[in-house]
Amino acid sequence: MPVAGRRYGAVVIGLGAMGAATLYQLAQRGIAAIGIDRFDPPHDQGSSHGETRITRLGVGEGPAFAPFAIRSHEIWRQLEAKTSETLMVNCGCVVIGQEQDAGDPNKPRFFGRSREVAETYGIEHAILDRAALAGRFPQFTGLDDRDEAYYEPGAGFVYPEACIRVQLQEARRAGATVLPNTVVLDVTQGTPWVRIETTAGMIEADFAIVTAGAWTAKLLGAPFDRLLRPTRQVLHWFEADEPSLYEPEKCPTYIRHFAHGGGHVYGFPTPHGATGVKIADERRTAWTDPDARKSGVTGGEIAAFHSAFVEGRFAGVSPRLTAVKTCLYTEAPGVNFLIDWHPAMSRVMVVSACSGHGFKHSAGIGDAIAGMIGDPKEQQYDLRPFALAGFG
Numbered sequence: 062m063p064v065a066g067r068r069y070g071a072v073v074i075g076l077g078a079m080g081a082a083t084l085y086q087l088a089q090r091g092i093a094a095i096g097i098d099r100f101d102p103p104h105d106q107g108s109s110h111g112e113t114r115i116t117r118l119g120v121g122e123g124p125a126f127a128p129f130a131i132r133s134h135e136i137w138r139q140l141e142a143k144t145s146e147t148l149m150v151n152c153g154c155v156v157i158g159q160e161q162d163a164g165d166p167n168k169p170r171f172f173g174r175s176r177e178v179a180e181t182y183g184i185e186h187a188i189l190d191r192a193a194l195a196g197r198f199p200q201f202t203g204l205d206d207r208d209e210a211y212y213e214p215g216a217g218f219v220y221p222e223a224c225i226r227v228q229l230q231e232a233r234r235a236g237a238t239v240l241p242n243t244v245v246l247d248v249t250q251g252t253p254w255v256r257i258e259t260t261a262g263m264i265e266a267d268f269a270i271v272t273a274g275a276w277t278a279k280l281l282g283a284p285f286d287r288l289l290r291p292t293r294q295v296l297h298w299f300e301a302d303e304p305s306l307y308e309p310e311k312c313p314t315y316i317r318h319f320a321h322g323g324g325h326v327y328g329f330p331t332p333h334g335a336t337g338v339k340i341a342d343e344r345r346t347a348w349t350d351p352d353a354r355k356s357g358v359t360g361g362e363i364a365a366f367h368s369a370f371v372e373g374r375f376a377g378v379s380p381r382l383t384a385v386k387t388c389l390y391t392e393a394p395g396v397n398f399l400i401d402w403h404p405a406m407s408r409v410m411v412v413s414a415c416s417g418h419g420f421k422h423s424a425g426i427g428d429a430i431a432g433m434i435g436d437p438k439e440q441q442y443d444l445r446p447f448a449l450a451g452f453g
C-alpha cells in the first residue's frame with residue numbers, strides 16, 4: 062500500500078488510457094511508480110469506456126501523431142502475447158467521403174491526409190471508388206455519387222477497458238502501486254520533489270505526470286483552464302435486423318463524411334459476444350463540467366440522431382436502441398494534444414491527449430512519457446507539435 066511518507070520516482074495522476082499506459086511503461090523501466098485514480102479503473106466516468114475505440118495508422122489528424130499509433134500497435138501485440146488477452150481486432154477501417162473535400166473544419170482534408178500519412182509511413186492502404194466500396198462493404202447505403210474511401214486493412218478497433226485493465230495489471234506485476242478511489246486534491250513542487258495532496262494523505266515523488274483527462278483544468282487551473290474543454294459525447298448501439306452483416310470479418314470500422322456538409326459519423330462492427338451496432342457522431346460544442354455532466358440521453362436526442370445519420374445510410378440498422386452511453390472528450394485547440402512540462406512546475410508533466418482521438422495513441426504516448434522521465438536523452442518521439450508554446 063502507499064504511502065504517505067514513502068518517496069516515489071514518479072506519480073501518475075489519473076489511470077485512464079494515458080495514465081494506465083504511462084504507469085505500465087514506468088514500471089517496465091524499473092521506476093518506483095504509483096498511479097492514483099478518483100475511481101476504480103477501468104470505469105465509465107471519463108473518456109475511456111464504451112466497448113471499442115477505432116485505431117488506424119494513416120492518421121488523418123496529421124503526421125505528427127502517427128509514431129504514437131504505430132508504437133501502440135506494437136505494444137498491444139506484445140501485451141496480448143504476454144497475457145493471452147485480446148486487445149485489438151484488425152478488421153480494417155474505411156474513411157468514406159471525397160478526397161478533394163475540405164471536410165470537417167476541425168479535421169481539414171481528413172481523407173486526403175489519411176492517404177498522405179499512410180504514404181509517408183508506408184502503411185498498407187487502398188483507395189476504393191464508389192462501386193468498389195459498395196461492392197465490398199454493403200453495410201454503407203445511400204452513398205453519394207462522388208463517394209470514395211480510404212481503406213486501411215491493418216486498422217480496426219481496440220477494447221479500451223481491457224487495454225487499461227491489462228496495463229494496470231502488468232504495471233502492478235512489475236512493481237508499481239495502484240491506488241484507486243483516491244482523489245488528488247493538489248500538486249505542488251518543492252525542491253527537488255513534487256508533493257501530491259490526496260484524500261489518502263500526502264505523497265512525494267521525483268516527478269508527477271498529470272493524466273487527469275477532463276479534470277485536468279480543474280486540478281491545475283491556469284493556463285490549462287483556458288485551453289482544455291470537456292464536451293459530452295453520446296454513443297448509441299442499435300439493434301441490427303441482419304446482425305451477420307456487422308460481424309468484424311465483414312464490416313470494418315469507419316469514419317463516414319456525408320456529402321454537401323452533412324457532417325460525419327463513425328462506427329464499428331459488433332465484436333463477437335456483444336450486441337448492437339455502435340454508431341456515434343462528434344459534438345464539439347457541448348462544453349460540460351466532468352463532475353456535473355448529464356449522463357442521461359433523451360428519446361428525442363436518439364431519434365434525431367437515427368433519422369439524421371443512420372436511416373437510409375446503414376443497411377438494416379433499426380431505430381431500436383440496445384444501449385446508450387455518454388462519454389467525455391477533452392478538447393484542446395485544433396483538436397491537438399497537449400503534452401508538455403507544467404510552465405511553473407518543472408517536474409510535473411501534463412498529458413492531455415484526447416480531443417476525441419487519443420486512444421489509438423495511448424500506449425505509444427505512455428512509452429514516450431516514461432522514456433522522458435527515465436532518460437530524457439533517449440527520447441525517440443518528437444513531442445514539439447504538442448508543446449504548450451504552440452497553443453499561443
Ligand SMILES: Cc1cc2nc3c(=O)[nH]c(=O)nc-3n(C[C@H](O)[C@H](O)[C@H](O)COP(=O)(O)OP(=O)(O)OC[C@H]3O[C@@H](n4cnc5c(N)ncnc54)[C@H](O)[C@@H]3O)c2cc1C
Pocket residue numbers: 074075076077078079080097098099100102106107108109110111113114115116243244245246272273274275276277280294295296341388389390412413414415416417418419420421422
Ligand atoms: C465517445 C468517445 C469516443 C472516442 N472514440 C475514439 C476512437 O474511436 N479512437 C481513438 O483513438 N480515440 C477515441 N476517443 C478518445 C479517447 O478515448 C481519449 O483520447 C482517451 O480515452 C483519453 O484518455 P485520458 O487518459 O486522457 O482520459 P481518461 O480516460 O478520462 O482518464 C482520466 C483519469 O483521471 C482520473 N482523474 C481525474 N481527476 C483526478 C484526480 N483529481 N485525482 C485522481 N484521479 C483523477 C479519472 O478518474 C480518469 O480515470 C474517444 C473518446 C470518447 C469520449
